[in-house]
Amino acid sequence: MTTPAKKSRGRATPAAPPARPATWDVDALIDNEATRIIVCCGSGGVGKTTTAAALGLRAAERGRRVCVMTIDPARRLAQSMGLTELDNEPRPVSGVQGDGELSAMMLDMKRTFDEMVEGHADADRAEQILSNPFYQALSSSFAGTQEYMAMEKLGRLRATADSEGTWDLIIVDTPPSRSALDFLDAPARMGSFLDGRFIRLLTAPARSAGKGLGRIVSTGFGMFTSVLTKVIGGQVLKDLQAFVGAFEALFGGFRERAEATYSLLQEEGTSFVVVAVPERDALREASYFVERLKADQMPLAGLVLNRVQATGAPMLSEEQALAGAERLEEAEEGELTSALLHLHAQRMATLSRQHHLADRFSGAHPGVAVAEVPAFAGDVHDLEGLRQVGRFLAGELSR
Amino acid sequence: MARDDIRLHVVSGKGGTGKTTVAAALALALATGGRRTLLVEVEGRQGIAQLFDVPPLPYSERKVAVAPGGGDVYALAIDAEEAMLDYLDMFYSLRRAGSALRRMGAIEFATTIAPGLRDVLLTGKFCEAVKRQEGGEFVYDAVVVDAPPTGRVTRFLNVNREVADIAKVGPIRNQADSVMRVINSPHTAVHLVTLLEEMPVQETIDGVEALHDNGLPSGQIIVNMLRTPLLDDDELAAASDDTLDRDAITADLKAAGVIGRRGATTAALVEALLDEARDHAERVELERQERDRLDPLGLPIVSLPLVDGGIDLTALYDLATQLREQGLR
Numbered sequence: 001m002t003t004p005a006k007k008s009r010g011r012a013t014p015a016a017p018p019a020r021p022a023t024w025d026v027d028a029l030i031d032n033e034a035t036r037i038i039v040c041c042g043s044g045g046v047g048k049t050t051t052a053a054a055l056g057l058r059a060a061e062r063g064r065r066v067c068v069m070t071i072d073p074a075r076r077l078a079q080s081m082g083l084t085e086l087d088n089e090p091r092p093v094s095g096v097q098g099d100g101e102l103s104a105m106m107l108d109m110k111r112t113f114d115e116m117v118e119g120h121a122d123a124d125r126a127e128q129i130l131s132n133p134f135y136q137a138l139s140s141s142f143a144g145t146q147e148y149m150a151m152e153k154l155g156r157l158r159a160t161a162d163s164e165g166t167w168d169l170i171i172v173d174t175p176p177s178r179s180a181l182d183f184l185d186a187p188a189r190m191g192s193f194l195d196g197r198f199i200r201l202l203t204a205p206a207r208s209a210g211k212g213l214g215r216i217v218s219t220g221f222g223m224f225t226s227v228l229t230k231v232i233g234g235q236v237l238k239d240l241q242a243f244v245g246a247f248e249a250l251f252g253g254f255r256e257r258a259e260a261t262y263s264l265l266q267e268e269g270t271s272f273v274v275v276a277v278p279e280r281d282a283l284r285e286a287s288y289f290v291e292r293l294k295a296d297q298m299p300l301a302g303l304v305l306n307r308v309q310a311t312g313a314p315m316l317s318e319e320q321a322l323a324g325a326e327r328l329e330e331a332e333e334g335e336l337t338s339a340l341l342h343l344h345a346q347r348m349a350t351l352s353r354q355h356h357l358a359d360r361f362s363g364a365h366p367g368v369a370v371a372e373v374p375a376f377a378g379d380v381h382d383l384e385g386l387r388q389v390g391r392f393l394a395g396e397l398s399r
Numbered sequence: 400m401a402r403d404d405i406r407l408h409v410v411s412g413k414g415g416t417g418k419t420t421v422a423a424a425l426a427l428a429l430a431t432g433g434r435r436t437l438l439v440e441v442e443g444r445q446g447i448a449q450l451f452d453v454p455p456l457p458y459s460e461r462k463v464a465v466a467p468g469g470g471d472v473y474a475l476a477i478d479a480e481e482a483m484l485d486y487l488d489m490f491y492s493l494r495r496a497g498s499a500l501r502r503m504g505a506i507e508f509a510t511t512i513a514p515g516l517r518d519v520l521l522t523g524k525f526c527e528a529v530k531r532q533e534g535g536e537f538v539y540d541a542v543v544v545d546a547p548p549t550g551r552v553t554r555f556l557n558v559n560r561e562v563a564d565i566a567k568v569g570p571i572r573n574q575a576d577s578v579m580r581v582i583n584s585p586h587t588a589v590h591l592v593t594l595l596e597e598m599p600v601q602e603t604i605d606g607v608e609a610l611h612d613n614g615l616p617s618g619q620i621i622v623n624m625l626r627t628p629l630l631d632d633d634e635l636a637a638a639s640d641d642t643l644d645r646d647a648i649t650a651d652l653k654a655a656g657v658i659g660r661r662g663a664t665t666a667a668l669v670e671a672l673l674d675e676a677r678d679h680a681e682r683v684e685l686e687r688q689e690r691d692r693l694d695p696l697g698l699p700i701v702s703l704p705l706v707d708g709g710i711d712l713t714a715l716y717d718l719a720t721q722l723r724e725q726g727l728r
Contacts, residue, residue, distance in 0.1 A: 044548075045415025074598045176414060280709060312671030316657065324657030334651030336643070339629045340672045341657065343679055349707050377681035379597045 024302040024369030026394045030059035030169070034269055037158065037170050038301070041183055042275035043285035044176040047306040047373075049073045050380050050389060051275045052173040053081060053104070057093075057383060058390030059169055060102035067157055067167040068104045071150065071175045076381035078106065088112060090157070090167075095383050103167065107175075112149040113139040121246075129246050134239040146175040147186030151261040158264065181285075181292055187262055271301040274368075276361075278308055278354035283361045290365050302369040304393065305358060309351040310374040311344070318348035371395065405588045407529045407581060408543045408618065411552040411606065412592030413599040417623045419446040420710050420718070421592045421703065422545040426474075427719035428727055430466035434540040437528050438463070438474045441521045442547060447474045452712060460528075467716065473539070475528070482520040486574075518558045519575050526581040549591060549606035556582050556589070557613050588618025593693070595622060595686035600693060607696050619727065620698050622690070624705040628683045630676065635683055638676035645669055701725040 029035055040052040049070050056068035067090045073083065081093045081104040088111040090103035117135075118126045129135050139145060154172050161167045174183040264270070272293055276286040286303060293300045325341035328334040362370065373392040380389060391397045408429070410422040419440070426438035437460060440447050445455045451463040456476040464472040480501065487497040531538045547555050558575055581587065589610055593603040603620060610617045630638060637643045648669050652658070658665060693700060703721055706714045 043414075045413070075601060076597065312674050313668050316668060316671075320657060324652065324655040327655040327657075328651060331654070334647075334655065336630070336634055337648050337651035337655070339634070340648065340676055341655075343629050343675055344672055346707065347675060353707075353709065377678045378685050381597075 023395050024371045026055070026058075026302070026371055027062065029271060029301050030055060030064065031062060033168065035169060035271055036161075036269035037154070037172070037264075037267075038271050038273055039172050039174065039183075039265065040273045040275055040304075041174050041289055043282050046275050046277045046282050047304075048176075048275045049173045050077065050386070051273065051304050051306065051373075051393075052171050053077065054380075054386045054389035054393060055273070056102055056104070056169075056171045057096065057386045058394065059171070060093075060096050060100035061098040061387075061390075063098060063100045064169045065101045065167045066103070066169045066171060067161070068102065068171045068173070069107055069150070069153060069157065070104065070173045071107050071146070073106060073173075074379065074381065076379065080382045080386070088115070088153075093383075101167075107146075107150055107153055109146045109149040110139050112153045113145065116152055117247075125246060129243065132239055132243045132246075134243045135247075138243075145186075147183045148261070150175055150183070151187055151264070155261050155264050181288055184262075184265075184292060184296070188259070266296070266298055271299050273301050273304055275304045275306065277306050278357050280357060283357055287361060287364060290368060300368065302371060303361070303365075305370055305372045307375040308358075308372045309347060309354055311347050311351060313344060314351075316344060316348075318345045318352070321345040321348065372398075404586055405618070406537070406539075406541050407526070407584075407587040408541060409546045409552070409556065409582075409587070409589040410543060410592060410621075411546045411549050411589060412621075412623075413550075413594075413602040414548050416592045416594050416599050417703075417710075418548070418592045419444075419450060419545045420715070421590075421621050421623060422543050423447060423450050423472075424703070424715055424718035424722055425590075425727060426472045426541075426543040427464060427466050427715060428722040429541045429543065430464075430470035430472045431468050431719065431723060432466070433469040434466070435471045435473065435538070436466075437525075437539045437542045438472055438545070439525045439528070439542060440474075440476050440545045441525075442545075443476065443478065445476060446545065447476065450710065450715065464712075467720070475525075477521050477524045479517045479520050482524045483516075486520060486523070518555050519578065522556065522558055522578045522582065523574055526578045529581055546589075549602045552589065552606065553609040553613050553615060556615055583614065583616070585616070587616050589615055590618040590621055592621045592623050594624055595689040597689065600689045604692065604696065607698065617698055620693055620696065620700045622693070622700060622702045625702045626682070626686070626705050628679075630679065630683075634676075635680040638673070638680040639684070641673065641677065643673060643676065645673070648672065699726075701727060 029038070038052075038055060040048045040055070042048050049072070052068055052070060053073075056066045060066045068081075069090075070078070070083070073081075078084070081102075082091060083104055083106050088105065088108040090105040093102040093104050096102045114130060117129050120126075121129065150172065154170065157167070157170050161170060274286050274289050274293075276282040290300060290303075321341040321344045325338040325345070328338040328341070358370070362368070371393045373389055376385075376388075380386060388397070408422075408425055410418055410425065412418040412421070423438060426436045430436040438447055440456075447463065448455050451474070453463050456463075456474055458476065458478045458481040460473045460475045462471050463474040466472060484497040484501065525542055525544055528539060529542045546552050558578065591603045591606050593599040607617055607620075628635065634643070649665055652665055652668065658668070701722065702725070703718050706718070
């Protein structure tokens with residue numbers, strides 16, 4: 001073996017990191033008939049939708065009957081799955097190979113909320129709620145509504161699956177948010193807002209007077225209503241009272257409903273897949289999420305690390321490549337080769353930074369299995385692309 | 400090019416495009432040469448503190464950096480609840496009642512659920528900073544806002560419309576009107592940060608249209624994390640067609656003494672380098688296609704490079720310099 005021209009002494013090649021976590025057997029998860037729900041979580045922009053779609057396609061092609069619920073897919077990815085309109089119902093995806101089936105849908109949060117109301121109320125009552133301005137604001141703009149509705153829809157898909165046997169595996173993508181935890185926290189947050197002491201006070205006339213309410217009312221309620229009326233206007237309070245009154249008559253407490261939906265996630269047969277990219281912020285969110293799942297005793301299947309830099313030449317380190325490029329530049333020849341060496345050096349720098357971050361994550365969470373998907377030059381936007389991602393997830397292909 | 404008289408810079412973009420980093424670099428760029436800027440965050444994420452490596456920001460304006468050539472960057476993390484208490488105090492002299500309301504969860508309720516109220520409070524706070532004067536001079540030469548993502552920024556800035564639905568008259572309506580006067584003024588610009596990838600570019604296109612439809616002032620498009628092509632067009636074409644000269648590359652590598660370790664053959668090394676070149680060509684082509692979709696928007700486009708090794712303070716100053724060189728100052 002020849003010695004490199006400029007020996008980088010004592011530097012480990014970045015391609016040989018410390019012990020990596022156990023490879024994750026993704027096929028075991030999706031083949032297992034006891035797996036009924038897979039939730040893909042992670043911070044925004046890490047490839048959750050692609051991961052959910054790739055897992056769904058792979059599961060279907062291995063014989064499962066799968067429904068994938070996406071939240072906000074890229075246009076071409078959606079088209080590749082036949083999702084051209086947002087109609088809130090799963091539609092069969094064509095082009096799936098094998099005996100299984102794949103359906104896909106895009107969540108329409110407002111529609112889901114409306115359907116929830118329509119499904120529980122007679123026409124007049126539903127109309128009354130749907131036209132309430134407070135309901136309209138809540139169902140289209142409240143920060144937690146999308147997460148809450150994703151869970152609501154998941155619950156309904158699951159009920160359909162149970163009663164009609166339509167699917168035996170549901171895979172959900174979670175709403176884009178800064179924090180991966182939003183998905184878990186939003187329903188409870190929304191429930192506690194709508195079911196909290198404050199709303200109870202505001203809507204007291206619409207409910208039967210509760211125990212001890214009189215005392216609180218005498219000390220504080222007058223001030224509340226006068227301040228709130230000044231600040232947000234009397235009509236808002238009236239709308240709010242009407243909405244909460246009508247809604248509660250239909251569904252019971254918001255908190256109970258949120259809790260019931262949340263408990264679906266703790267059922268046996270539900271698994272979480274945390275999705276991240278090898279960048280500091282995304283892995284920090286993934287860490288929070290892993291810890292939270294542990295605390296709430298929810299089963300974590302593993303971490304999907306997307307956009308991992310790959311190279312066919314791990315044996316040529318960044319330093320060696322740069323030294324070679326420099327040599328060519330000094331000799332004023334091989335301009336193209338020099339550029340290729342710079343390209344490789346950049347890649348090795350990224351790769352070593354990513355390894356460092358991934359190792360730090362695995363050091364903090366040694367039990368978490370990791371599946372790595374390389375950075376593709378282009379976007380994934382057809383079934384073949386999803387199949388390819390699936391092969392990486394299952395470890396059939398490696399970087 | 401950017402006009403010198405912009406005093407409120409609102410920075411939005413799809414999540415993951417580096418909005419906070421760009422906003423921080425812009426605040427540094429605008430403070431350069433002895434000016435004073437305020438960098439504002441509104442989403443309670445403490446992203447500014449992390450970037451500048453300072454402790455979490457309290458609800459008050461504090462200096463976080465000194466700009467090149469003198470000049471100060473102040474930062475403020477606006478908290479909607481605190482802003483609400485300010486507001487109660489300012490308009491109703493109700494700070495004590497406000498504290499009581501807060502204990503009852505009323506403030507949290509009002510700032511989270513009441514439609515638009517949260518955004519009125521947040522926008523109200525930074526618009527006040529834009530207008531603030533001392534001794535006849537503006538306190539800040541410019542205010543840079545790390546705003547909500549593109550999908551929400553129009554609604555965020557356009558609170559007036561929503562507020563009009565719930566408050567026809569009264570102090571909150573006056574407040575909202577005064578905020579809209581600042582936001583719709585010719586001294587305000589909304590910049591959109593994007594990557595040259597399908598989804599962020601689509602979101603930028605949709606975002607520009609939404610800003611336009613709502614009469615909001617669009618500023619610049621900032622293409623972030625741009626890779627400089629290392630090969631020229633002919634080489635890129637040859638790289639994607641796999642017609643680069645293997646023999647010449649092999650000879651160059653040998654001449655330069657670049658030989659793979661661990662017994663790998665030079666031939667294998669050459670193939671790997673060609674694969675990487677093909678990847679690079681494919682990505683450059685994709686970025687060009689996406690870039691072509693931005694041109695018809697007719698907005699000035701500035702570019703910031705991908706920073707290898709992640710963003711630190713040095714990188715931030717470097718990005719600020721690049722923004723200045725491209726006319727954002």
